[in-house]
Amino acid sequence: xxxxxxxxxxxxxxxxxxxxxxxxxxxxxxxxxxxxxxxxxxxxxxxxxxxxxxxxxxxxxxxxxxxxxxxxxxxxxxxxxxxxxxxxxxxxxxxxxxxxxxxxxxxxxxxxxx
Amino acid sequence: xxxxxxxxxxxxxxxxxxxxxxxxxxxxxxxxxxxxxxxxxxxxxxxxxxxxxxxxxxxxxxxxxxxxxxxxxxxxxxxxxxxxxxxxxxxxxxxxxxxxxxxxxxxxxxxxx
Numbered sequence: 001x002x003x004x005x006x007x008x009x010x011x012x013x014x015x016x017x018x019x020x021x022x023x024x025x026x027x028x029x030x031x032x033x034x035x036x037x038x039x040x041x042x043x044x045x046x047x048x049x050x051x052x053x054x055x056x057x058x059x060x061x062x063x064x065x066x067x068x069x070x071x072x073x074x075x076x077x078x079x080x081x082x083x084x085x086x087x088x089x090x091x092x093x094x095x096x097x098x099x100x101x102x103x104x105x106x107x108x109x110x111x112x113x114x
Numbered sequence: 115x116x117x118x119x120x121x122x123x124x125x126x127x128x129x130x131x132x133x134x135x136x137x138x139x140x141x142x143x144x145x146x147x148x149x150x151x152x153x154x155x156x157x158x159x160x161x162x163x164x165x166x167x168x169x170x171x172x173x174x175x176x177x178x179x180x181x182x183x184x185x186x187x188x189x190x191x192x193x194x195x196x197x198x199x200x201x202x203x204x205x206x207x208x209x210x211x212x213x214x215x216x217x218x219x220x221x222x223x224x225x226x227x
Binding site: 004006009034036042043044045046049090092101102103104105106107 | 117118147149154155156157158159162170172205207215216217218219220221
């Protein structure tokens with residue numbers, strides 16, 4: 001079945017460590033890609049999105065993601081995490097020819113130790 | 115706050131009862147989505163409206179589920195004859211355009227006992 005895969009369920013890092021969260025999707029064709037973050041007790045918020053153009057996308061709070069079409073990947077990165085980055089991170093894809101159905105990965109819980 | 119608003123935030127109901135949730139989207143957004151999220155999973159698409167028209171429904175949406183958006187503004191999601199498996203967070207989102215960013219509400223957490 002076509003899907004969005006996030007390989008890491010729970011990542012624990014110390015402050016200032018570098019972060020990379022994996023996201024792979026299995027849809028062919030042109031897709032729109034997103035990373036959302038959910039801080040404890042809050043709603044899902046957009047971190048960044050990719051529709052076209054430069055495959056390296058910069059988002060809020062120092063996050064960036066790289067779209068690698070050949071690998072069907074859209075990994076999220078941050079060079080130096082902070083305690084306040086503790087949250088759940090969701091990769092999402094809008095498949096080709098279906099602009100109504102945003103498919104989410106299962107999420108990665110990030111815990112940053114002070 | 116001009117974001118997406120959902121009511122109630124929490125709902126506990128007995129199995130077999132009907133429940134209704136409300137979503138008020140961002141006012142200029144013509145697209146509205148309902149998702150369901152269970153523990154350890156990402157949101158799953160349930161249904162989608164463009165203005166007042168319900169244009170798509172997931173196979174996850176059984177006959178006990180119905181959604182409306184009568185005037186193209188707020189939306190309601192009703193679950194009839196609730197079952198324990200309906201326990202989940204129900205999320206509403208809105209967006210201004212096709213394929214664009216969706217803005218999410220804080221969700222309604224349903225517990226069926």
